[in-house]
Amino acid sequence: MxxxxxxxxxxxxxxxxxxxxxxxxxDNAATSQTPNQVVDSIVDYYKRTNSNIHRGNHKLSIQATTAYEDVRKKLHKYFNSRLPQEIIFTSGTTQSINIITLGYTDLLTSKDEVIVSEMEHHSNIVPVQMLCERTGAKLNVIPMDNQGNLILKEFDKFISEKTKLVFVSHVSNALGTVNPISYIINKSHEVGAKVLIDGAQGASHFEIDFQKLDIDYYTVSAHKMCGPTGTGILYGKEELLNKLSPWHGGGEMIDEVSFEKTTYGELPHKFEPGTPNIAGVIAFGAAIEYMDNIxxxxxxxxxxxxxxxxxxxxxxxxxxxxxxxxxxxxxxxxxxxxxxxxxxxxxxxxxxxxxxxxxxxxxxxxxxxxxxxxxxxxxxxxxxxxxxxxxxxxxxxxxxxxxx
Amino acid sequence: MTDMLAIQDEIVAEFSSFDNWADRYEYMIELGKSLPLIDPKYKVDNNLIKGCQSNVWLHSETNDGKLIFTADSDAILTKGIIAILIRVFSNQDPDSIMEAKTDFIDKIGLKNHLSPIRANGLLSMIKELKMYAVKSKTRSN
Structure with a gap:
């Protein structure tokens, strides 16, 4: 109780x-409220720690980097990913999904097929449509019934060797339906397809074990789970993320830069160009702690x-x-x-x-x-x-x- | 034709007689029911006003140099708002409509109850009413 x-x-x-x-x-499905503990973590950060991370060599920068990376470790444990670097910090679910759809641009052709469901949020439809337009891949849509359940028989019909990617929400934001993600993941893996689960509405309600569910990609928005806006994660299996091209270039995401050739950094930095939302990430850590305590x-x-x-x-x-x-x-x-x-x-x-x-x-x-x-x-x-x-x-x- | 400012003052006076929001909203709903309805044949996509959260159709006809507006919406509060606007703007000549000031809207306290998105919808309606006046004037010249 x-x-x-x-x-x-x-x-x-x-x-x-x-x-x-x-x-x-x-209106909690749009954004949840932020407890004092989370607000205080933002204020504390700006009052005592504010400094740029990773590149700095002074006390404050080291403190900020440690606090930021500690949240990655915390989320890695919380969601049970295999490695901390499989947790990529983003501005939220929408950006997380776009990193995947942009990353697959070079990996899909017109012979491939992609599946989405009829009950997706636009942010799990539009980037997928754009990916299909860029690559010529065919888009199949899993229909739903009048109770708001996905019709899995129709999903089974779409799944084939041609299927490369499946995009499904963990929970429908409009109807509240919890989708059978285990079934969809297992069925997709049988034909070698990878699955992105849009967890914007999922992570605030359920315990999620990335490894146990064998999830390929999962996206989270901090502001739906007592955290601040503008922060979230993209989870991806290491071997999958390594194959994807970076979506944006910039500082922090490189290995070496020259005009002859630039090489990209390792995970997670490859997908985190520029100065990230450090205060937001630290507050996200406080939010996870808060929810975990309850x-x-x-x-x-x-x-x-x-x-x-x-x-x-x-x-x-x-x-x-x-x-x-x-x-x-x-x-x-x-x-x-x-x-x-x-x-x-x-x-x-x-x-x-x-x-x-x-x-x-x-x-x-x-x-x-x-x-x-x-x-x-x-x-x-x-x-x-x-x-x-x-x-x-x-x-x-x-x-x-x-x-x- | 009654002077547009006089009509505006009349509306402001009506609204200032309510001391709570519920009465004010109930009055808006009443006004919505009295809206001069658009002929179904004009209730087409072309006459939809963009920028409203509910569908709003607006049509205008000229009668003896004056513009007569009719409209409809699928939301009753929106019908109330457009009914207030039509009461001010309808049966006026294009010049008066084009030059009309609309600060009466602030005075009736309506904007306080509208989110920025809904307030944008209100501005779109006013813009559209004035556009009809511009078009009518261009045609008659």
């Missing part, structure tokens, strides 16, 4: 009024309870339809109310102090599947409570009455 009242003291942002009402923050098992149990309770309450509301009812889903609920536009509901909920997301959630193919322009999306984190759900339901009912 989590002691939510104590936990909430770490998040002063939650204790405020917006539009004159008590804030209820239910325990992902506890987090998951509490969020599941909120999901069940809220789903039940929402279903009592006449004309309300939930999109995405997979058996295995995280605490994300997308819905619409008959005859009311999601924009109107979202605007009124905002006036009641309830922060939700409205729109297509950067997953237009999902909206096209359901033939809707968008939804209202509620998403919970471990610091949310049933009392907040009660207040939200009350606000929602009042908004519906006003709009009908």
């Amino acid at each position: 989590l002691d939510i009242n104590t936990i909430r003291k770490d998040f002063p942002i939650l204790d405020q009024k917006v539009n004159g009402q008590k804030l209820i923050y239910f 325990g992902l098992d506890n987090i998951q149990a509490h969020e599941d309870e909120l999901l069940k309770y809220c789903t039940q309450e929402l279903k009592e509301i006449e004309g309300l339809k939930i999109y995405g009812e997979a058996k295995n889903k995280i605490a994300v609920i997308s819905f619409n109310v008959e005859g009311i536009h999601h924009y109107d509901l979202g605007s009124l909920l905002d006036q009641f102090g309830v922060a939700v997301r409205i729109g297509h959630h950067c997953a237009q193919p999902v909206m096209n599947y359901f033939k809707i322009p968008g939804t209202v999306r509620i998403s919970f984190s471990f610091y949310n409570t049933k009392e907040e759900i009660d207040l939200m339901i009350k606000a929602l009912k009042r908004a519906i009455t006003m709009l009908q």
